[in-house]
Amino acid sequence: MCSETSYPEGYQGPHGRMLPDEFSFSMFPDAEEQTDEEELTEEEQESAEEFLKALEDLTEDEIETIEDLERALSENQDIMEEEHFEEDYEQAVRYLEFMQKVKDAYTAEELAEKNHYDLAKELGYKSAEVSWWITRGDKPSLIKRIEKREGLKRAKKILTEMQKTRLRELAERPPELWSESDFRWLLKQYPKLMKHPKYQERYRKLLAWLELMQRQRDGDVSEKPDREELKKWASRLGVSIPSIQDWLIRKSIPFLARLLTRRVKKATHTGSVKIVRGGLPRVEKHEPANRVGELQVKESFTTCKDSSSEELAKAISGILSLQQSLVSCADIPSKYVKDLTKKLDSVEQRVNSLLGYDRDETLRLRLAMIKNRLYMRHQNTSPLELRNLLGKELFYFKGESRLELLDEAFRRLGIVSRKKFAVLVRRLTDFGPLDHMPAGGTNQDLQTRARYLQGETVDLILDVLGKDLKDIEDSVDRLGKSYGNAWQIRNPRFLEKDQFLIWAARVVSIIASDGNIGYGDFKLTYWEKNEHRAKRVRNLFNEIGDTRIILVKGESGTQGYQYAPILGRLLHRLGVPKGDKVLQGMTLPDFIKNGSDEIKCAYLRELIPEEGSITFTKEGNAKISWGRTVILYDENKEHLYGKIEKITTQHIKLIKRDDISSYEKKRECFRVPTGKLRDLMNTTDPEIAKLATQLYNIVMSNPPSLMEDEKELCASLGISSSRHLSYVRYYVKSGRVSSHFETAVASLKDVARWSLIAPPNDRRKAKLLADWVAKKLDDVFEELAVFALPSGEEVDIGVINRKNEDCPD
Helix, strand or coil, rough: CCCCCCCCCCEEEECCCCHHHHCCCCCCCCCCCCCCCCCCHHHHHHCCCCHHHHHHCHHHHCCCHHHHHHHHHHHCCHHHHHHHHHHHHHHHHHHHHHHHHHHHHHHHHHHHCCCCCHHHHHHCCCHHHHHHHHHCCCCCHHHHHHHHHHHHHHHHHHHHHHHHHHHHHHHCCCCHHHHHHHHHHHCCCCCHCCCCCCCCHHHHHHHHHHHHHHHHCCCCCCCCCCCHHHHHHHHCCCCCHHHHHHHHCCCCCCCHHHHHHHHHHHHHHCCCCCCCCCCCCCCCCCCCCCCCCCCHHHHHHHHCCCCCCHHHHHHHHCCCCCCCCCCCEECCCCCHHHHHHCCCHHHHHHHHHHCCHHHHHCCEEEEEEEEEEEEEEEEEECCCHHHHHCCEEEECCCCCHHHHHHHHHHHHHHCCCCHHHHHHHHCCCCCCCCCCCCCCCCCHCCCCCCCCCHHHHHHHHHHHHHHHHHHHHHHEEEEEECCCHHHHHEEECCCCCHHHHHHHHHHHHHHHHHHHEECCCEEEEEEEHHHHHHHHHHHHCCCCECCCEEEEECCCCEEEEEECCCHHHEEEEEHHCCCCCCCCCCCCCCCHHHCCHHHHHHHHHHHHHHHHHEEEECCCCCCEEECCCCCCCEEECCCHHEEEEECCCHHHHHCCCCCCEEEECCCCCCCCEHHHHHHCCEEEEEEEEHHHHHHHHCCCCCCHHHHHHHHHHHHHHCCCCCCEEEEEEEEEECCCCEEEEEEECCCCCHHHHHHHCCCCHHHHHHHHHHHHHHHHHHHHHHHHHCCCCCCCCCCCHHHHHHHCCCCCC
């Protein structure tokens, strides 16, 4: 009846769990109890992984009912004598009753859609309590104390059993197949052996013997070595020739190995096993898999004259090339390890310069040192890569997928410690101090209790495994920071880069016209009263996963559809400003301005349904037009965006003149058409004419930045357009002054070209243009034929209908 347990001070395992001090017992019947509270080595910390995994299996059961609580109290009656037991008991019962009500009232899917305010109201509890129990996942202190006790009892049992298993494994293998860490693990149980005057010499011989046995298994040592070979190995290993003869020819083993072999057999025969602090089960070290290939570095480093940053950087750049795998590693000669570790940042910067990466905005070499091993990563830093855009988001995985990914990455990197992997994440990614990174500890997303991995961690793992986001799509349950399931993308779908950028261009076009990103919370809101258009946008967002929509009302009663903040953050990283985009003078994001023709056309396809219109003259000519606004004056938002005063209060008084403006009751504003303003510029009153001229020149010298970019976008696709000022408005309530411009595409050739390469993603408007082009085909065909469509398709009126099969009626 215990859940995941927090432990008192003691051993800090790689999972972030604490091994309690009460586990300091002697392991063998003839060993003294170890009392030294010395720090465990890094290797011994790694060896606790298997124990902690087993401990997790033991701590699955929880106190779920009042009956469980009563049974646990009967086994831990001293808790009932504590000072605040009555209060703690009442709180525990209240919590268990609440959890039972939740279980009876809601399915898992229904619960995921609820926030803690709704649950509190429906079940009759305080919202603070529900937030603590559901959102934060915390439990009353009484339940946690009982579960902790139960966890310690079970931990002691499993640890003892695992020690027995480990000893049996060693007893079944000959000592020459034991590793150095096997012997170190055993020696830790015999402090007297380690205090012997000859211990250091005996241990050195043990290590030499282990290396020789491994060399023999690898085929580096002959089965019947001659005198010269014996001398070679004696010199290389630093032992006498008779010792090498004994080990290779007579098959004898060193004293320490014989002694520990006898003690292991004795311990397994008697079955008496106790636990010491250092005697934790060992996890076999992994060899790096093929993907993370080891580089040969000795030749490059032999050219080093010293251990300066310059020399070390030259040596590293000499072993690297773009053809290497994304993540590689190399064992560095020991004489360079210390200086390289100290100077890693400056060496990394210098290597990037030598390789020319400092001039490349999409590539960077990252370096990390683990002991004497140097890890190198060619990091793709392109801001348009989906993996980088999701770097600060959280990936929640299904089932055991998260652990499987980590295990495979550990195997390929040749490590077993989460702390070591945390070092790699910090050094090889952009995982920074704001990303839950405790100094010297395990990153929050790598801790045992975490149910997620942060985007940078996922990015590194994918590079290590040679995979992409698409390869783990089925394993990811939710995407987004932990603001509750309602504000995350469920069952995310990861598009290929080209597909994603086309999708993003469409979304940017829609939000630039009828949407906004919350200034503080990044919630994305789309404002639309037309249900068909709202459905079209909802379907567009569903292309990257399932997200909840909340209906909201604007200040003027307009209908809004609010989407998950992760969508707002994605768009903001792509270049869409948060908050008031019009006031900030939004521009077209670079990925659209400098993108492919397909990306540009995707933007234009959504522009007309949201912001534009199609009109026809009496002569049958068509015109495509759209408008954009510029803020000239706004006092109310100075605290957020700074001073916005392109005009003076004298100009505002001019706008409010009855003889040139009309009052729009619905918007509560004064509206001055361009013609009226020009008339005022020619009035006989010189002061008024001067003021009107100033206002006109200010307005015309501040056109909408977004519209200017859109005009250039059209021009790059062979479509000419013209811009003109429509009117100036003064809003009474807010005091805001804005100017409104319109851009028109009016020639036969330009309208027809737009209709063919970027038909509006709206069936009604697309049909209007298709019918018009069909009537005017003879007039425009010869002019259009000289252009190549971005998609490479022929000039065919049927293209319009084929491209609009997904549009709503």
